[in-house]
Amino acid sequence: MGRRRKGRDISGWLVVDKPAGPTSTTVVNKVRWALNANKAGHAGTLDPEATGVLAIALGEATKTVPFITDAMKAYEFTVRLGIATNTDDAEGEVIATSELRPDDDAIKDALGKFIGDIQQVPPQFSAVKIDGQRAYKLARDGETMELAARPLFVEQLLLVDRPDADHVTLEMVCGKGGYVRSIARDLGQALGCLGHVRELRRIWSGPFEASEGLTLAQIEEMARTDALDAHLLPLEQGLQDLPEVKATPEGATRLRNGNPGMVIAHDVEYGDEVWASFEGRAVAVGRFKAGELHPSRVFNQPGSA
Structure with a gap:
């Protein structure tokens, strides 16, 4: 039987303005410790000497990492x-x-x-x-x-x-x-x-901007406090590049169990990749087909019914 990870079951994003020196993995470990989170990962490696936005996903938000990795930067x-x-x-x-x-x-x-x-x-x-x-x-x-x-x-x-x-300074998207x-x-x-x-600095990555990120010093100062929790962004932030559909109550229940569920959609075509919400929270990502979402990823966010 595998060893269970210790820490809080929290989900969301924390944006870090990474300094030069530490690896991306070091920053992830620092954030995971500071938030006492049981699971964390980053969306897009920065070289050790690079600075700028490093978006850290916590808990269920790690399932949205591919969408930030694929986003423009x-x-x-x-x-x-x-x-x-x-x-x-x-x-x-x-x-x-x-x-x-x-x-x-x-x-x-x-x-x-x-x-x-x-x-x-x-x-x-x-x-x-x-x-x-x-x-x-x-x-x-x-x-x-x-x-x-x-x-x-x-x-x-x-x-x-x-x-x-x-020297020449360039900006690239x-x-x-x-x-x-x-x-x-x-x-x-x-x-x-x-x-x-x-010198290299990542200014923004998808919806996340370095100017809104916390420094490692700030993270250490607020570690294990509600003040740091207040900087967490919702899981849904990582899904902004996908169309949103609304799950019905019955559809949400089916989706949470990994089954196709009924959704209400506008301006979405058959086969499009979308994400479904219920009462404002992400339930699943998948393909829209004939009024239903066929899930590829299901979110079990803390506090969801």
Whole structure:
């Protein structure tokens, strides 16, 4: 018999403004401890040296993580021109340098190549799996890998600042699976001057914004108190990109048991992925078919009837 997790049965989201240094997993563990929660996870890893919004899901909200992972995200990052590293960021070893420094117009022109549906090769130091092993582990052992390009949708990529000849600050809005380090690397190659990420901040992720996030210091100060609980956002926050339908009382009961249930829907088509609510709370996610929701995920929120 498996060991039961200790902690409170709470559900919702806590938005953290992650500092540089700790891993995303470290932040999750800190939040789980501070809230005395029995289950927690994050929606989208940030590299240790990256800062910004890290949305932490608690309890039943962990079932909505895929919808935040798939959502659009915005990043502000500074590229150091003239230097390439083996990690494509400032933590790596310098592998090549260049004296070329393009002007602002050349950079703006080059950015157009990275907008829309593009193919992106992940960094050598990334979590991509190669024959069952993480690429970063193989890279640490000195191996050089041929990583397959992956599709990425970039909605926006703008030059927002040029502090000096060696640095350029960009803002990017993109879909799931984007590596900012790859953008910096490939932009430097396209410009002929090389480049890597020096600083990276995730401004927002789906409905969550870094400006509304708590710092780790604030979380520690409010740990195990009602004050921290007050910052929890509802589970439903993670479902904003899906259409909502209303479950009938009988439908809600059936859905909670994992069965198709009757719902009231508007502007929804057969086969659409939607979420059903009852009395304002999420009951299930699934496919809408002929007046019923066929559930793929069911929520058992604390306090639900």
